[in-house]
Amino acid sequence: MTDTITTASAATEPQHCVYDAKDFASGAHPVWCPGCGDFGVLAGLERALAKYGRGPHEVVLVSGIGCSSRLPGYMSTYGFHGVHGRALAAGTGLKLARPDLEVIVVGGDGDGYSIGGNHFIHTCRRNPDMLYVVMDNRVYGMTKGQPSPTTEPDWDSDIAPGGIGLRPFNPLAVAIAAGANYVARGFSGDPNGLAELIVDGLKWPGFAFIEVLSPCITFRPEQRDWKKMVRPSTLSVEQDRAAATALVLADDGFSLGVLYRGDRASIAPALPTETTMGDVEREFAP
Amino acid sequence: MSRRSIAVVFAGSGGSGAMTAGAVFLRAAARAGYFGMMTQLFGAQVRGGESASLVQIGVDPIEAQPDRFDAFVALDWDKVEQFAAEIPLDDTSLIIADPASGPVPPGIAKAKGRVVSLAMTGAGESKLDRALLGKRVNMFAAGCLAALCGLPEQHIAGAVEAAFGSKGQDVAAANTARALAGAQAAPALALDLKLAPPRHNERWLISGNQAVALGALRGGVRFVGCYPITPATDLVEWLAPHLIKLGGRLVLGEDELASINLALGASYGGVPAMTVTSGPGFSLMVESLGLAIAAEIPLVLVDVMRAGPSTGIASKTEQSDVNLAIYGAHGDAPRVVLAPLSVADCAATTEYAVYVTESLQVPVIVLSDQMLGQATAVVDPVSDRPAPLKRKINGAGASQPFKRYATSGDAITPMPLPGTPDHEWVAEGLTHNEAGLPASGAAMHAAQIHKRARKIREFDAGERWGEVTGEGDTAILAFGSTVGPAREAARRLAEAGRQVRVIALRLLAPLPVKQLAQALTGVRRIVVIEQNDTGQLYRHLLGNKAVPVDAESVARPGPLPFRPSEIVNYVA
Numbered sequence: 001m002t003d004t005i006t007t008a009s010a011a012t013e014p015q016h017c018v019y020d021a022k023d024f025a026s027g028a029h030p031v032w033c034p035g036c037g038d039f040g041v042l043a044g045l046e047r048a049l050a051k052y053g054r055g056p057h058e059v060v061l062v063s064g065i066g067c068s069s070r071l072p073g074y075m076s077t078y079g080f081h082g083v084h085g086r087a088l089a090a091g092t093g094l095k096l097a098r099p100d101l102e103v104i105v106v107g108g109d110g111d112g113y114s115i116g117g118n119h120f121i122h123t124c125r126r127n128p129d130m131l132y133v134v135m136d137n138r139v140y141g142m143t144k145g146q147p148s149p150t151t152e153p154d155w156d157s158d159i160a161p162g163g164i165g166l167r168p169f170n171p172l173a174v175a176i177a178a179g180a181n182y183v184a185r186g187f188s189g190d191p192n193g194l195a196e197l198i199v200d201g202l203k204w205p206g207f208a209f210i211e212v213l214s215p216c217i218t219f220r221p222e223q224r225d226w227k228k229m230v231r232p233s234t235l236s237v238e239q240d241r242a243a244a245t246a247l248v249l250a251d252d253g254f255s256l257g258v259l260y261r262g263d264r265a266s267i268a269p270a271l272p273t274e275t276t277m278g279d280v281e282r283e284f285a286p
Numbered sequence: 287m288s289r290r291s292i293a294v295v296f297a298g299s300g301g302s303g304a305m306t307a308g309a310v311f312l313r314a315a316a317r318a319g320y321f322g323m324m325t326q327l328f329g330a331q332v333r334g335g336e337s338a339s340l341v342q343i344g345v346d347p348i349e350a351q352p353d354r355f356d357a358f359v360a361l362d363w364d365k366v367e368q369f370a371a372e373i374p375l376d377d378t379s380l381i382i383a384d385p386a387s388g389p390v391p392p393g394i395a396k397a398k399g400r401v402v403s404l405a406m407t408g409a410g411e412s413k414l415d416r417a418l419l420g421k422r423v424n425m426f427a428a429g430c431l432a433a434l435c436g437l438p439e440q441h442i443a444g445a446v447e448a449a450f451g452s453k454g455q456d457v458a459a460a461n462t463a464r465a466l467a468g469a470q471a472a473p474a475l476a477l478d479l480k481l482a483p484p485r486h487n488e489r490w491l492i493s494g495n496q497a498v499a500l501g502a503l504r505g506g507v508r509f510v511g512c513y514p515i516t517p518a519t520d521l522v523e524w525l526a527p528h529l530i531k532l533g534g535r536l537v538l539g540e541d542e543l544a545s546i547n548l549a550l551g552a553s554y555g556g557v558p559a560m561t562v563t564s565g566p567g568f569s570l571m572v573e574s575l576g577l578a579i580a581a582e583i584p585l586v587l588v589d590v591m592r593a594g595p596s597t598g599i600a601s602k603t604e605q606s607d608v609n610l611a612i613y614g615a616h617g618d619a620p621r622v623v624l625a626p627l628s629v630a631d632c633a634a635t636t637e638y639a640v641y642v643t644e645s646l647q648v649p650v651i652v653l654s655d656q657m658l659g660q661a662t663a664v665v666d667p668v669s670d671r672p673a674p675l676k677r678k679i680n681g682a683g684a685s686q687p688f689k690r691y692a693t694s695g696d697a698i699t700p701m702p703l704p705g706t707p708d709h710e711w712v713a714e715g716l717t718h719n720e721a722g723l724p725a726s727g728a729a730m731h732a733a734q735i736h737k738r739a740r741k742i743r744e745f746d747a748g749e750r751w752g753e754v755t756g757e758g759d760t761a762i763l764a765f766g767s768t769v770g771p772a773r774e775a776a777r778r779l780a781e782a783g784r785q786v787r788v789i790a791l792r793l794l795a796p797l798p799v800k801q802l803a804q805a806l807t808g809v810r811r812i813v814v815i816e817q818n819d820t821g822q823l824y825r826h827l828l829g830n831k832a833v834p835v836d837a838e839s840v841a842r843p844g845p846l847p848f849r850p851s852e853i854v855n856y857v858a
């Protein structure tokens with residue numbers, strides 16, 4: 001492998017911690033159902049950014065559509081609440097145009113893995129230096145309870161009576177295969193643990209993907225039991241993608257923590273200007 | 287008698303070099319100071335199939351396809367006949383071919399043109415020589431035709447060197463030798479194709495697609511998200527290396543859904559951004575076009591139209607995306623649509639599009655078409671530069687929380703760049719309140735719709751709305767690649783004593799109703815010409831009461847270009 005680590009984010013790593021978690025709250029009242037896991041993710045993000053130390057004006061939260069994708073409106077940072085499934089593309093364009101900004105893309109399992117699945121693969125492949133947090137509740141929450149790509153095959157719903165009958169897809173394995181540089185799993189019930197992962201992911205060069213188990217207590221009330229099922233992962237893999245893939249495929253989906261950290265190069269930065277419009281125009285002389 | 291213009295076709299099978307012949311012929315004319323235009327025809331093969339280059343050169347600017355061609359040069363006859371319908375010939379046309387290629391096929395012979403024999407293969411060439419350096423029949427033909435038109439040998443040689451210089455000395459020299467051999471064979475043909483002397487001015491050789499790219503760069507576009515699609519690909523292929531050297535970047539999206547969002551993300555970050563596509567890609571982009579309108583994010587979207595619907599005809603022209611450009615999106619989604627008036631105008635129109643999108647914070651669609659985009663023209667250096675307009679980013683003095691989408695006062699509200707302290711805002715595609723938070727009340731929904739509508743309503747393109755040429759009480763209304771033929775038709779009608787006005791519309795949406803009314807004063811008959819079956823522009827004009835109900839619609843599908851004679855026959 002000739003890939004080398006990019007150190008762009010190490011260079012911008014902040015020196016001081018002058019912010020408090022509440023500096024990152026917009027004060028707007030979330031539309032989420034009381035008890036929704038996404039509250040925990042919001043808290044985790046606020047705490048992580050306070051710890052990370054960059055001001056709200058230097059951070060942009062980008063999202064698509066879904067309950068989870070509402071999150072940017074609840075933070076005091078800049079934000080881009082786009083259309084369903086396209087957040088990673090918008091986030092990538094922003095990060096490449098403005099490498100000085102901290103770009104964090106957030107959303108749900110439907111948004112990221114279903115309608116946005118193609119963008120998920122290709123963002124991993126481009127490996128831009130940004131963070132992606134998916135609030136996975138294994139359901140389309142906003143449209144009131146249809147199976148998503150991570151839903152269990154036998155989960156009964158109006159639209160798929162008796163279950164969808166398909167094996168869920170493993171987003172972590174897909175991310176590793178497609179080239180994401182950092183893959184972790186968090187739990188919305190542990191905002192402090194999640195905040196640590198988020199800071200770690202922000203600091204790690206390249207594309208950092210954090211899958212967060214975030215229960216939909218309205219359409220998947222049984223997910224309240226997740227707090228009894230999660231546990232820290234006993235393993236974490238550096239560099240070796242085959243070993244990391246084996247780890248996430250063998251896992252039952254409830255191991256938390258950093259699962260993989262790689263050293264793939266990020267998409268190359270823009271080059272310094274080396275020509276003028278005059279030179280460009282001279283090419284049109286016959 | 288010397289001619290003011292001449293139209294030549296070079297055609298041949300895959301590998302015959304018909305395109306290069308046309309390009310060298312056109313470049314030699316440009317170096318000699320003539321104007322010109324070249325379009326291309328391809329067979330169905332993905333690569334290396336038969337092709338034809340259609341070139342017209344002359345003393346005056348050329349903006350339309352000719353009615354007929356003066357000479358058809360066959361580099362060989364293999365599968366060339368399929369182009370017959372797109373290459374009008376008559377009994378005064380010359381059919382120039384090497385007898386060694388066999389008889390003239392019936393599809394070409396039926397025009398009854400005069401057949402001229404020309405041995406094009408060099409006697410002294412070894413097989414190896416040909417294999418290494420190319421057959422070069424094409425260069426012989428280009429050199430011969432150029433000489434017949436009176437182009438000096440120094441310009442023929444210069445054009446060949448410019449075309450082959452990057453391939454090394456040997457290749458350039460061998461090709462130059464063949465082109466000059468062709469030039470020397472010209473007198474023996476005893477044909478009179480000589481052009482009147484040129485006016486010897488500095489010229490540019492540029493395609494419509496290149497001109498769009500130039501305009502974008504001039505306007506300050508430094509980020510492009512795109513996905514390959516004919517006939518827009520060569521635009522971004524030319525643009526990419528220049529954009530990169532100017533410190534910008536081009537990101538190849540995984541599809542058009544990504545491409546437009548890549549551009550929107552960059553634009554949100556403050557970098558003027560563009561996406562480039564053709565019909566099928568534009569259809570995919572409509573989703574996020576609506577987002578750009580709702581969230582008020584600047585974006586230039588270039589659509590180089592091709593024949594549709596669905597995948598249509600990838601390499602051939604049509605003006606059938608008018609509805610999509612003007613109306614495509616759910617909800618009330620007003621935007622600006624501009625169409626270039628000529629190959630050269632692709633630059634100014636696109637540069638203007640950048641300024642309009644940046645200043646209005648509304649996406650601007652540049653509606654080009656294959657005929658304009660892939661035509662290479664010899665033009666005066668493009669000096670038309672619209673006055674720059676900038677994005678409003680200063681939110682200083684604003685109340686807290688910052689009201690990105692304030693509805694009172696100026697409809698254009700500041701959009702501070704991310705990174706600016708104390709002005710954080712969320713670009714929001716949901717119906718939102720003034721602070722940019724989702725809102726679903728009827729009053730705010732209407733207020734935001736009206737804010738965006740007001741930006742469009744108050745937009746004044748000034749002189750850039752379009753161009754009026756000629757006088758008379760009959761007006762031809764045209765846009766894009768039909769402007770050239772309409773103007774040529776009007777010129778011919780004027781020569782015949784019939785004054786006709788051509789109204790070339792650059793601003794298709796919002797329709798410049800006032801300026802149009804002014805342009806139509808004294809007009810009793812209006813003919814709206816467009817290359818689609820349903821009269822998309824015509825209906826748009828009628829719907830906006832921009833033309834009276836008795837205006838006539840001349841609408842027919844592509845890909846055959848409108849020829850001046852077709853318009854003359856209709857109007858006369």
Ligand SMILES: Cc1ncc(C[n+]2csc(CCOP(=O)(O)OP(=O)(O)O)c2C)c(N)n1
Pocket residue numbers: 065066067068069084107108109110111112135137139140141142143148
């Ligand atoms: C193009 C498009 N199709 C469908 C929808 C309807 N829709 C809104 S949110 C959503 C699913 C969201 O699921 P997920 O991303 O898992 O978010 P959650 O609500 O579960 O957090 C769908 C299908 C839409 N907004 N846009």
Ligand code: SF4
Pocket residue numbers: 031032033035036037038067068137141142215216217218219
């Ligand atoms: S529907 Fe589910 S995901 Fe959506 S807010 Fe309610 S609990 Fe959360």
Ligand SMILES: [Mg+2]
Pocket residue numbers: 066108109110135136137138139140141148
């Ligand atoms: Mg979900």
